[in-house]
Amino acid sequence: MIRAISRKEGQYKAALYMRLSKDDGTGESASISTQRTMLRSYAARHGFFIYGEYADDGYSGTTYDRPAWKRLLADIEAGRVNLVITRDLSRLGRDYILTGQYTEIYFPAKGVRYIAVNDGYDTKSQGNDLAPFQNIVNEMYARDTSKKIRSALRTKMEEGAFIGNFAPYGYRKDPEDKNHLLIDPVTARVVRDIFERALRGESPLSIAKLLNEKRIKTPAGYRRFLHHEMCLENVEGERGWTSGAICKILSNPVYAGDIVQGKSSKLSFKSQITLSIPKEEWVVVKNMHDPIVSREMFEQAGRRSISRKRSKLTQFSNVFSGLVYCGDCKRAMTTTGGSHEDERKLVCSGYKQYGKAACTNHYIDYGLLCQIVSQELTALITLTEKERKELARELEKYGKKADNPEDKQAAETLKKREKEIDRVIGKLYEDRVNEIVKEERFYKLLASYEQEQREIKAEADALKQTTSSVWISREKSVHDVDRLLNELVEKRIPAPDLLKQFIDRIEIFQSRKDPDQRDKRFLTVRICYRPEPPGSKKA
Structure with missing residues (x-):
């Protein structure tokens, strides 16, 4: 049966908005796909012209600082969109104050109709009295999720699990356990050299000048080299090693084998403002990984770390x-x-x-x-x-020492692994051509091996610098x-x-x-x- 499309419905230019955060569970892309299928079907049944689709995959509903949402607002301001459709109110957001402002004030002021399909919410109809309560429920869900996540992270910290996004300079994450740290044989040399020089009485400033003269990458520079996808600000104006950076390394107990976390906390689950936590409330767990320097060396060198x-x-x-x-x-x-x-x-x-x-x-x-x-x-x-x-x-x-056996062994290990990855990538292409490996799996494996090759190259470059x-x-x-x-x-x-x-x-x-x-x-x-x-x- 063909449904007749009214002239008024045909005038709508609909925006299909989809969102999913990490807190909503696994399989983000699949869930976005499910939302897209539902919204397309709904628009087709009601004869709405779809102007565009906007998807924020991996963004929390507690903030409206999302790229696709900002693009949607720009299209609304330009008059390109006058209808917004989401799966439910929670996809729009979980901050009941801001969500209410958009549904009750912003959309009506811009002449935009809003529909939340599963909640039966439509700004065109009169039966929307329960919407504010639904927004509060959605925020309560986000608040409860935030509490559970914080509690789980706190428990992991107290157990000594490392929960940072990136391993500290001198370490790398254990491939078999991302919450455990392993010594990075390349950058650990730099850290050990910094402690030895500080122990001999060299000032942080003189150590920083020496590292800059040798063109040894800073912790941020080394991280950026390993992770090309990172877009760090002020890259061009990077100052290189500073006395402050040296003091920070000399005062970090992680190099003596300890895990120190919980130094800061967000103001609330709806705010990105970070608050510093008093030192006596930090979570310190000793002897959780192999130290780069002995505890005695750490304590003695730390007393020399005052920038003069x-x-x-x-x-x-x-x-x-x-x-x-x-x-x-x-x-x-x-x-x-x-x-x-x-x-x-x-x-x-x-x-x-x-x-x-x-x-x-x-x-x-x-x-x-x-x-x-x-x-x-x-x-x-x-x-x-x-x-x-x-x-x-x-x-x-x-x-x-010029001919350090450890340096030679590290260089040979890196070179051997690089050749092995070349062979693996070659075999991977053959399996793709012969359809042994599916396309999606092929690209994931290829990206993983290419990332490892970049890390090996970075380690090899740093090894040459530290042995010079x-x-x-x-x-x-x-x-x-x-x-x-x-x-x-x-x-x-x-x-x-x-x-x-x-x-x-x-x-x-x-x-x-x-x-x-x-x-x-x-x-x-x-x-x-x-x-x-x-x-x-x-x-």
């Missing part, structure tokens, strides 16, 4: 930065005073910032501390020729030891790299009256020497 700045006017650099602390309140001591060492003092930062409520006004002359530390180190370091060479060998361990460091020879190490010791004896100011090699921290205690001479006061200076470097063997 030099005044552009005075060019003064504090050699004790990150080493000197107030013995009373345990806060760092900072420099103040003139442009020359003799004019500067180290003062308690607690008193400097907060006054008597935090600590007392005590300080030590910068030059005096230099003299004290130099004398102490000179008295302790009296080396024979054999001991000097022994120390040189220990320093040499920090250097990169200059090997420190034994002769150069001996020369460095001689230079450091000579500087210690000849100069009143200790060499920063020598300080970081031997001293863990220096504590300055509040000045007190001398019991024997009441008119004089004295300071207590405690020098805490470092234990044996992590991983080193006793002679």
